[in-house]
Amino acid sequence: MALINLLTKKQIKVLQSYLNDDWKYLILNGAVRAGKTVIDNYLFLLELKRIKKLAEIEKEPHPQYILAGYSSNSIYTNVISSIENQFGIVMKTDRHGHYHLFGIDIVPAYTGSVRGIGAIRGMTSYGAYINEASLATHEVFQEIVQRCSVRSARIICDTNPDIPTHWLKTDYIDNHDPKARIKAFSFTIGDNTFLSKDYVEALKAATPRGMFYDRSILGQWVTGDGIVYQDFNKDTMVVDEVPDDLEYYCGVDWGFAKGHENVITVMGDDLDTDISYLIGVYKSTGKYIDYWVDIAQQIQDKRGYGINFWCDSARPEYVSYFQQQDIQARNADKSVMDGIEYCSSRIKLGKFKVLRSCAEPFLDDLYQYVWDPVKGVPKKEHDNVMDSFRYGLYNQHKQLDNEFIPNIYI
Template sequence: MALINLLTKKQIEVLQSYLNDDWKYLILNGAVRAGKTVIDNYLFLLELKRIKQLAEREKEPHPQYILAGYSSNSIYTNVISSIENQFGIVMNTDRHGHYHLFGVDIVPAYTGSVRGIGAIRGMTSYGAYINEASLATHEVFQEIVQRCSVGSARIICDTNPDIPTHWLKTDYIDNHDPKARIKSFSFTIDDNTFLAKDYVDALKAATPRGMFYDRSILGQWVTGEGIVYQDFNANTMVIDDKNIPDGLSYYCGVDWGFEHPNPILLLGDDNQGNTYVVKDFTKRHKFISYWVDIAKRLQTEYGRNLIFYVDSARPDNLNEFQANGINAINANKNILPGIEYVAQKMRQGKFFIAKSASKGLLEELYQYAWDEKTGEPLKENDVRHNDRLDALRYAIYSKNKKGGFIPWN
């Protein structure tokens, strides 16, 4: 079977570079679903075979290699499981948590925290494969680079874009010094010609405008511009209370505050995937007993099993809710994935606010802007607060993404 039937043109270009070019770092970056990890997984296997041959020539009986990713789960999902599905190769761990293939000891390293350094500190590695490299803590990334000290050690990476000032972009992708020996390839979603056209068209149509589209579809390293929720339309998304359907699946979002406003938002989902903000309870300078009373009233009206997704910054308040029989759990507070999920609902026309609950939310929505330096929303100040929008994000994202961190890949 011809190679063009197995790989896209962009993946073949990467493979040719791997085989023929002189490089120390090979970095694939760009859009989601573009085929970066697929080709990197293949290169990972080629690297293991190369390392085994090199170790045999050097009479090294126990060559080691670093397999790095944000977490244990992301390494398994993006690399190990994918290799098993792609190539039918089963990779099990030993009692140390290491994988073994082609005679190479593969040492996992978790890049989401500086604690990941502990797994590789002191080792000498024949190379590394770093999945989701832009999510790596800079200190762990540098430690991986330092561990790859064998003369012919090489490092392959894949990543989705981040802000243009990210160290991976400035120090590596944009580094054209020949002595650095860095090869990088940028992918757009259209580079993956194996994806069904209707899938790509639907994904493009559903992806929120602005930063999310530029990163996820076009593969660009950009910051946001203007307001965060560009697809919000008050003319269609703020509706009369009488048009809120009955029988929704209800839940709440809570952002603790005192000097800052403390909102409790009641939301409901229908069976078509639409989300409605039904009620807004927001006050300043109220102690926890006040919010316990609000929560109990909501339980009485909407059921004892009503879930409250709360800000984890105040464990004492969470404990007080739970001690009073309120079904409260810490929210998933991941900022960008949470914002993207809410923005996607708006983009798809599946987000609505009851008119009686809209005033405070509208004020926040129209002031919720990107910080071009950090690529995240501007921090709160004495004039503008995002408390309702935080509670909104906690509720919607936590209800739909209960598994924790969702990588962009």
């Protein structure tokens, strides 16, 4: 079978560079679902075979290699499971949590925290494969680089884009010093010619415009510009009434002082139309926890006992107190960018609307909730209603997805 039937043109270009060019770092960056990890997994196997030959020449009986990722789960999902499915190679761990293949001791390193340094500190590595490199803590990334000190050691990376001032972009991808020996390839979603046209069109239509589209579809390293939820249209998304039969839930952002208000947002899903409605906003300063228990119980009395209250986990004593009062309080996943991207996609698709009677506090924060152009995340201003709404909408639907829909994205 011809190579063009197995790999895309961009993947073949990467493979040719791997085989023929002189490089120390090979970095694949760009759009989601563009085929970066697929080709990197293949190069990972080629690297292990190359290292095996090199170790035999150097009479090294126990060559080691670093396999790095944000977490144990991301390493397994993005690399190990994919290799097993793609090549039929079963990779199991030993009692130390290391993988073994082709006679190479593969040491996992978790890059999401500086604690990840502990797994590789002091080791000498023949190379590294770093998955989701832009999510790596800079200290751990540098430690991996320093561990790869064996002659001919090389480092393979793949990543989605981040802000243009990210250290991976400025120090590596944009580093054209020949002595650094860095080869970088940028991918767009159009590079993956194996994706169906229907899937690509649907993904483009669902991806919020602005930063998320530029990063996820075009593979660009950009920061946010203007308000976070650019696709919200008050003319079509603020409504005078909502359906009667909704599945209700709430988001809770704890606060007390002015500028850091406590907020409970009440939302409901119309299961027939898949539209989520914001139907209530309770916002105040200077109120103690018993006040908010009363509010939550009033919501339960009106909307139904046992509805989820997705809470800011920064105040575990408040979450616990809610639970003691028979309120279904749950710690929310507070992932800012994942949550915003999900909420933005619902808005873009017209799947989110706001009841006019509670629109004022929502819109007041919405139009002042803007990107920090340096950090690439929303500014910590006018974010109380925005956080509460995000906790509820993102976590309620994340729970439903986990219960009923298998995770098909790698």
